[in-house]
Amino acid sequence: MLISKNVRIGRIISGTGRYAMFDLLICVVAFFLNEYVVSQYFAFPAVIPTILGTALAFFVGFNNNQSYDRWWEARKIWGAIVNDSRTWARQVIHYTTASESLSEQELLNLRHTAVKRHIAFLYALKKNLRKSDVKEHGRYISPEEFAEVEKAANVHNAILSYQSTFIEDLYQRGAIDGFRFMEMNRMIVNFCDEMGKSERIANTVFPTTYNYYTRSFIWIFIISTTMVTANAIGYWSILFGALVGYVFLTTHSVGQALVNPFEPLPTGVPLDQITRTIEINLLQMLGETDIPEPVQIIDGDYIL
Template sequence: MLLKHSLPISQIFFYTWKVDLMLLGCCTVVYFLDTYWLKAQVAVPLALTSVLGTSLAFFIGFTNSQAYDRWWEARKIWGSLVNDSRSWARSMLYYNTTTDPVLIALVRHMIYRHLAFIYALKTSLRKRPDDYYTRYLTQEEIIDAQKESNIPNAILTMQTRDLQLLRDAGTIDGFRFLELNQLIVKHCDSMGQSERIKNTVFPTSYVFFTQMFIWIYVIMNTLTSVESIGAWSIPFGWMFGFIFHTSHLNGITLMNPFHFQPMAIPLDHISRNIEINVIEMLGDEPVPTPVQPRMDGLYIM
């Protein structure tokens, strides 16, 4: 997630240099094509680029709006996970009435196991190799969880099983059992909502046709400006193309809020904050250090 309100020019061109070269190449080819051949064949009306530019702006605006909705929904889901995780740790600590050291150890392990769920869900959403979640599971639990295709769901199954065990042992009463079980349901809901965003592909037609229309606009805009400004149509064509392409690229980046890239949801940062909060509630050491921003405070993962 970006932390600053402005980006360095170098960072902007780092992400757009390929498109910049393609735009300059396209405008140069169009300029020479119009100068030495097309100008004698047909004159492109100026009104064409005006209409196309307006239509293109609507296309890009709609795409970016829908992309931001996906990003913001993902952020709200993980914000709920933060709150539910704190509630889970707090309730597990103070809702049980047992003095049995075995059951007390099980309660603490269930709190730590929730951290395994958070990190396993993060790994599942990002599709990056990461076994950090295994440090909060026993070897037997690791084997059992990895037998299933959905490791976070397998961990929630373990939580439900042991919660029922605590209920049968009389450690928690019926009302507290229902409340704790409802928290597990909330964890499952957040997992499912995250997976829905991850697995639902943004309609390809919007992305494809918007990109195609941008290139048509760049070509038409260059053609209409050659006669009036000559070779200056090349940098001006690049400038207009840069504006539209960068705006569209911004929306494309937000379409996948769980990807490992600077504009995505900071899953590393959120997961580590949950981990810190839970360990501090338990009074254990060491407490992990927060995730630090990258690129001189430009973004955090």
């Protein structure tokens, strides 16, 4: 996620330089095509870029709105995961009490296991959303549990099942009452909902036709704009067409950068930073001393 309030010139050039040069090349070709071929037969009608530009403005705006909606929904989902994770740890630590069949030491071990298992759930979910091969969740569950959940097609869902078994066991052994059982179970339901919403965004492909046709129409618009203005301002139409095309191409690219919010990109949702923050918070709530460092900002511009 971008955190810098200023946009560096270097970032603009590196992000848009490739298609800016191609944009300029297309305008040069369009100018000479109009100068030596099209103008010999007819004057390119100005109504074409006028109508096409208006339609493109609405089309690009719609695409960008939908892309931002995906990104913002993903960010809200993971904001809710942060809050629910802290609530879950608080419930595990403060709602549970020792009973005749559950000693203080055994309860303390179960608390640590449940909270750390939740951290494993977060890392497993992040791994799935980013299509990663790194199995960071293995650090927070036992080898036996790790072997079992790895057999499942949905690892993070399998970890949640262990949490359900955990609170059921606490209830059966008198460590929590019925009300607290329902509250803790509600947190597990929340995690399941947030997990499903994240998977929906990650697995729903933004229609490729939107991107394909938008880009195609932008190039047609650039060519037609260059040809129309060539009749009035000559060689300057190359620069004019390139500038107009650059604006449309950049605006469209900004929206496309938000289409896949869970990708490890500067514009994506910072899953590394969010999961690490939750990890730190939960370990501190357990009184652990071996606390990992927060995720660092990259180049002073963004955080993953």
